[in-house]
Amino acid sequence: MKTKIVLASDHAGVQLKEQLVRFLKNSGYEVSDLGPMNEDSVDYPDTIAPAARAVALGEADRGVIICGSGIGASIVANKIRGVRCVLCQDIYDAEYSRLHNDANVISFGARKLGIEKVTECLIKWLSTPFEGGRHAARVAKITAIEDEEAAK
Secondary structure, three states, X not given: OOOEEEEEEOHHHHHHHHHHHHHHHHOOOEEEEOOOOOOOOOOHHHHHHHHHHHHHOOOXXXXXXXXXXXXXXXXXXXXXOOOOEEEOOOHHHXXXXXXXXXXXXXXXEOOOOOHHHHHHHHHHHHHOOOOOOHHHHHHHHHHHHHHHHHHO
């Protein structure tokens, strides 16, 4: 079964997103591109939230989101219950967000990182398993906090 990956960006991330869509398809992943499909201005919550929801609902295994800095996109994604999004700036972030945090969405800043660095980080992120063990208890605590907040 192919890993399903959903991608979304704002207008600043369109070119990087398109490059990643091609890379992921060529690497054998099942890819869903939620847009935008051009560089016309768009508010990133409008495209990022549906991608994060797709991961939270199990419609995609992982999510890749992009905006100019990666910051706004990661904030939006982390508002969705069940999403653990990392703002990735280097290979360490990619690896340890999976090993220790079981991150299911990764955010990149299109104005900060080039395709080579992003691809390197994405490969590491997709190939790194969750370590579990003591980290599973910590992730469970994050989920408990989400549950508490949702109940308010």
